Amino acid sequence: MKVFVTVGTTKFDAMIKSLDRLFNQKPYSHYEVLFQIADGEYIPKSNNYVAMLSNIEEVYQEHDLVITHAGAGSIFRLLELRKKIIIIPNVDRIDTHQTDIAKYMGDHQHALICNDLLALSKQISLSSTFKYVPYLKESFFKADEIADFIIN
Amino acid sequence: MYSNKSVLLCFGEGGHTAQMNRLVSKLIEPLSSFDLVSISDIKNKPNWSTRHIVTGELRGKHKHSDILFNNGPFKIIKSIRSAIKNNNFQAMISTGPGIAIIAALLFKVYGIKIVHVETWSRFTTKSLTGRVMYLLADRFYVQHKSLLSIYPKAIYAGVL
Numbered sequence: 001m002k003v004f005v006t007v008g009t010t011k012f013d014a015m016i017k018s019l020d021r022l023f024n025q026k027p028y029s030h031y032e033v034l035f036q037i038a039d040g041e042y043i044p045k046s047n048n049y050v051a052m053l054s055n056i057e058e059v060y061q062e063h064d065l066v067i068t069h070a071g072a073g074s075i076f077r078l079l080e081l082r083k084k085i086i087i088i089p090n091v092d093r094i095d096t097h098q099t100d101i102a103k104y105m106g107d108h109q110h111a112l113i114c115n116d117l118l119a120l121s122k123q124i125s126l127s128s129t130f131k132y133v134p135y136l137k138e139s140f141f142k143a144d145e146i147a148d149f150i151i152n
Numbered sequence: 153m154y155s156n157k158s159v160l161l162c163f164g165e166g167g168h169t170a171q172m173n174r175l176v177s178k179l180i181e182p183l184s185s186f187d188l189v190s191i192s193d194i195k196n197k198p199n200w201s202t203r204h205i206v207t208g209e210l211r212g213k214h215k216h217s218d219i220l221f222n223n224g225p226f227k228i229i230k231s232i233r234s235a236i237k238n239n240n241f242q243a244m245i246s247t248g249p250g251i252a253i254i255a256a257l258l259f260k261v262y263g264i265k266i267v268h269v270e271t272w273s274r275f276t277t278k279s280l281t282g283r284v285m286y287l288l289a290d291r292f293y294v295q296h297k298s299l300l301s302i303y304p305k306a307i308y309a310g311v312l
Contacts, residue, residue, distance in 0.1 A: 009166050072273035073170050076311065097273040104275035104298070140178065142293055142309035146267055147182030149291055150159060150243040 003033045003124075004063035006056075008071040011040035012090045018117040019067065020044040022124075034059065065127050070098035079110055079135040086112045086123050110135040153238055158187035158202070160235065160244040162255045165194050171247040171272060174312040176200050179245075189239055191232065191255065203239075207231050207251060228254045236262055243267060248281040256288040269293045270303070272311055278302060 005019050016037050023033050024046040035049035036056075043049065053059055060066060060081055068074050070089040078085050087105060089098040106113035110133055114123045163172035169192065176188065180200055190201040197204035207228045232255050235241075243265035246252030256266050268285040272295045278286075286292050286303055293309040300306060 070273075071167060072271070073167050076272070097271065097279060100275055100277045101273045138310040140174070140295070140310040140312045142307065143175070143178035144182060145307075146245065146291070146293075147179055149267065150183065150186075150245075150265060 001031050001065070002063045003031055003065045003067060004036070004059055005033060005067045006036040006074060007038050007040065007069045007090075008074050009038055009052075010069075010071075010090070011038045012069050012088075013037075013040045013042040014117060015067075015069065015088050015090070016040055016044060016049075017042045018120060020046050022120055023047060034063070065124070067124075070102040072097075072101055075101060075105065075111070076135075076137060079105075080137065082132075082134060084127050084130070084132060086114055086120075086127060088114045088117070088120075091115075105135070108135075109133040154187060154203075155240055156187050157185065157242050158189050158239045159183060160239070160241055160255065160259075161188055161190045161201070162244055162246040162252045163190075163192050164249045164251055165192070167271065167273060168247045168249060169194060169198075171269065171312045173198065173200075175245070175247065175269060186242070187239070189235065189241075191235065191251070193251065205231055205235055225254060229258070232258050236264075245269070246281075246285065247271065248279065248285075250281055252281055253284045253288070256285060260288055265290050267291045267293070269309065269312070270295065270299065270306070272296070274299060276302075 016035055023031055033047035035044045036053055037049050065084050066078055067086045070087050087102045089102040102113050105111040112123050112127055112130055114120055161172055163169055187202040188200055189203045190198055191205040193207055195206055241264050244255055244259050245267045247269050248271050259266050266289045268289040270282045275296050275298045292306045294306045295311045297308050
């Protein structure tokens with residue numbers, strides 16, 4: 001089982017720390033995990049880690065499960081690639097947008113959500129049998145309208 | 153003073169930058185005769201930008217009290233006012249976050265068109281920026297249909 005853990009551009013040490021502790025335990029010894037931690041101060045001990053990746057698309061493809069912060073850019077791309085994902089909203093941030101998108105994706109079964117870092121092991125075992133509903137994205141179609149409004 | 157017609161593109165770091173880059177890639181052709189002036193808290197000038205202005209952000213990501221203890225808002229007002237004087241702006245377009253509010257308030261005073269594209273990370277709740285920009289913008293676009301029930305006058309545009 002190959003798992004990729006990603007925080008995007010903003011550090012999220014609480015998530016990295018909880019997952020590192022979990023993956024350090026015996027039942028997860030056959031898991032191959034890569035942590036992407038941005039400018040995080042907590043350094044994972046259980047597995048390999050990187051700060052940032054330039055080839056993140058390839059890395060997504062190489063892993064069976066992606067555990068991600070609730071950044072919209074990461075989520076939309078992962079769902080487009082039809083990846084199995086667990087979303088962990090970063091509640092350390094003062095704005096609530098990560099809770100909003102996570103709740104929407106969870107309510108519509110596009111992803112598994114984990115609001116409680118203590119419940120991570122349950123969500124990880126659920127991910128292998130969970131019936132993910134594909135997220136269908138409609139691409140932006142109002143650019144010409146915006147340009148006309150500005151020009152005229 | 154730059155005499156060519158221009159548009160102010162206003163955006164913050166992270167996802168807001170990604171959304172602006174995608175939006176500009178679709179606008180660059182129809183707006184080819186315009187100067188694209190960018191304003192952001194990111195230091196690097198985007199490759200599509202004619203001129204780039206760096207500002208602070210309105211609040212930090214981790215503390216509410218930041219807004220009270222920094223002079224960010226005043227610096228932003230100053231830099232946007234001087235940008236308005238030095239450019240022939242026809243409009244501003246923003247993808248958030250808070251910096252857009254200050255730019256929009258000033259653009260409103262000068263009677264210049266305001267377009268806001270609400271962030272792609274909201275589906276069912278209002279962002280602080282969205283709440284205010286809904287009142288200020290001449291055109292307010294949303295990227296998810298689920299937002300039309302809380303922003304009835306918004307225009308659905310699809311996802312960037």
